[in-house]
Amino acid sequence: MVRLCVNIDHIATLRQARGGIEPDPVVAAGICELAGCAGIVVHLREDRRHIQERDLYLLKEVIKTKLNLEMSINPSIVDVALDLKPDCATLVPERRRELTTEGGLDVLRKRKELAKVIERLRKAGIQVSLFIDAQIEQVKASQQVGAEIVELHTGRYANASAKEQRQELEKLRMAKERAREQGLRVSAGHGLNYQNVWAVARIEGIEELNIGHSIISRAVLVGLERAVKEMKEIISSARE
Ligand code: PXP
DSSP, rough: EEEEEEOOHHHHHHHHHSSSSOSHHHHHHHHHHHHOOOOEEEEOOOOOOOOOOOHHHHHHHHHHSOEEEEEEOOHHHHHHHHEEEEEEEHEEOOOOSSSSOOOOOOTTTTTTHHHHHHHHHHHOOEEEEEOOOOOOHHHHHHHHTOOSEEEEEEEHHHHHHHHHHHHHHHHHHHHHHHHHHHHHHEEEEOOOOTHHHHHHSSSTTEEEEEEOOOHHHHHHOOOOOOOOHHHHHHHHTOOO
16 A cells, blocks of 8 residues: 655744744644654755754654655755654755745756765665656666665646646656666655545555645644545555
């Protein structure tokens, strides 16, 4: 069964809106775990717009599933990751002014820098995942630079029209197939919600889905535990 990992960045976004102490992403992580998620995902952005160092260290201490840290390869962020030692680091491209991560990493172009960072992270016992577009060349390059996991970017699929969605799903399937052939593990995420997740969750060989915004948005209205459970039910039903 595909595992659900919950990205809790936007709990911190809400906190930062007032610069105070609530809601606390550490409490949110506990609720997500009680609701049955398989991991907690957070992005320490260079501008610290949501998650803060304080959150990372507390999360590392309290969560019982696994901590996946999304991060750029900026040296100061790499230093935090090496000190924190999350279970997994997902390397993502980061632009200051973007609202959210816009595209996958260009592993082909950043081969050298990525290989160095990946080596350091892996030596520290951190699993490394690369967030990439569903393109065969990016999959191949990911394997060459030493990644263990690729997270396929589902944003294009999520934003596509109904007709284009089929093509985008096919690209995800092909990239997944190639990644598995290369010995990589495969996860997927970005833009997945209660309406569009089913078709992605059905793709055999994708082990994990990382979902944030749609779950936290629903949680505001129905509560976090229920929002996580409802997403888990859809995902589980996809491979029955
Ligand atoms: N995966 C990666 C690599 C991301 O950067 C994000 C957004 O932080 C997600 C998954 C989750 O995306 P969403 O919030 O749209 O569910």
